[in-house]
Amino acid sequence: MRIGIIGGGSIGLLLASHLGAVHKVSLYVRTEKQKKAVNENGVICDGMMREIKAYSNNEQMKEQDLLIVAVKQYHLQSLTLPSNPDLLFLQNGMTHLSFIQHLPNNCALGIVEHGAMKASEYEVFHTGNGSIRLANHHGKEMASQLVDLLGSEKFPIYFHDDYWNMLSEKLIINTVINPLTAIFKVNNKYILENDHIRKLAELLCEEGSRALGLIHEEQWQRICRIAQSTGENQSSMLKDLNEERKTEIDAICGFILKKLEGEAPYHNFVIESVHALEAINYKGEAI
Numbered sequence: 001m002r003i004g005i006i007g008g009g010s011i012g013l014l015l016a017s018h019l020g021a022v023h024k025v026s027l028y029v030r031t032e033k034q035k036k037a038v039n040e041n042g043v044i045c046d047g048m049m050r051e052i053k054a055y056s057n058n059e060q061m062k063e064q065d066l067l068i069v070a071v072k073q074y075h076l077q078s079l080t081l082p083s084n085p086d087l088l089f090l091q092n093g094m095t096h097l098s099f100i101q102h103l104p105n106n107c108a109l110g111i112v113e114h115g116a117m118k119a120s121e122y123e124v125f126h127t128g129n130g131s132i133r134l135a136n137h138h139g140k141e142m143a144s145q146l147v148d149l150l151g152s153e154k155f156p157i158y159f160h161d162d163y164w165n166m167l168s169e170k171l172i173i174n175t176v177i178n179p180l181t182a183i184f185k186v187n188n189k190y191i192l193e194n195d196h197i198r199k200l201a202e203l204l205c206e207e208g209s210r211a212l213g214l215i216h217e218e219q220w221q222r223i224c225r226i227a228q229s230t231g232e233n234q235s236s237m238l239k240d241l242n243e244e245r246k247t248e249i250d251a252i253c254g255f256i257l258k259k260l261e262g263e264a265p266y267h268n269f270v271i272e273s274v275h276a277l278e279a280i281n282y283k284g285e286a287i
């Protein structure tokens, strides 16, 4: 299968390395510097090199059977996607649903439960072993076929029959753990270990569950399990702030706030707080 991966970040490089073992993978990047680096060095994941061809956006994109979109939510609008290949979107959050709904392509969605950290233009570390879940969105149903074609024992991929449930169950985790760990600059386990952060986490969980039609008590138990199992990790939002990048706060917490028509005071507070931290980074005011 000819697979194009758009975005040579942590997830794009991780996927290129794993899927490149079996499929013809092309990596679409937006800088000449990264294109040159990948074409000269391949993609290296945990020290293992895989030869991958990198292209600038749009070069031969329409010849791919499948395009996997691995850019951040806030970069989706910058993409020009050809109308024929099947598309698979892997973003955290849920604001991409409005972007996807108008696309003429067959579209599927996925959630990534791996941890990955980009170390250079062509190198990535697989920091948390997990799985990927896929569900159909619109057009020809392709998710179960992709599960069979792309999954392996080492890199498991599972089918989910309801994209809304699949994304909601990931979103509720991110809307609680990510902003609090980013604001307080703590690893995930502090959601449980610090009584004050825990109280705020429960309040965010209540708002998030209400917005998504999920049962609060069940979701709180899931969040506790994930905060424990990923206890030593930095959340992706904390990493974004530490590396002075924009965060996905609007795609994650902003989706909940919009669903509740602004009636979510704790979400409102964390959204403004994370934007304040982004602005402090941006202006170089951090102390």
Ligand SMILES: NC(=O)C1=CN([C@@H]2O[C@H](COP(=O)(O)OP(=O)(O)OC[C@H]3O[C@@H](n4cnc5c(N)ncnc54)[C@H](OP(=O)(O)O)[C@@H]3O)[C@@H](O)[C@H]2O)C=CC1
Pocket (backbone or CB within 6 Å): 006, 007, 008, 009, 010, 011, 012, 028, 029, 030, 031, 057, 070, 071, 072, 073, 075, 078, 079, 090, 091, 092, 093, 112, 113, 114, 115, 116, 117, 118, 236, 248
């Ligand atoms: N990292 C992780 O462990 C996990 C990430 N996710 C989700 O996966 C998605 C991707 O995350 P992640 O890989 O970490 O993000 P990164 O920021 O590491 O990578 C995103 C990449 O997209 C590239 N990009 C942006 N715009 C374009 C464009 N127009 N054309 C081509 N490339 C473009 C960026 O390029 P440039 O470098 O030039 O800016 C960057 O390399 C996010 O929604 C995230 O929430 C989900 C679970 C875990």
Ligand SMILES: CC(C)(CO)C(=O)C(=O)O
Pocket (backbone or CB within 6 Å): 092, 173, 174, 177, 178, 188, 226, 230, 233, 234, 235, 236, 237
């Ligand atoms: C599950 C969790 C919170 C792990 O860190 C995550 O998905 C993230 O950091 O974005």
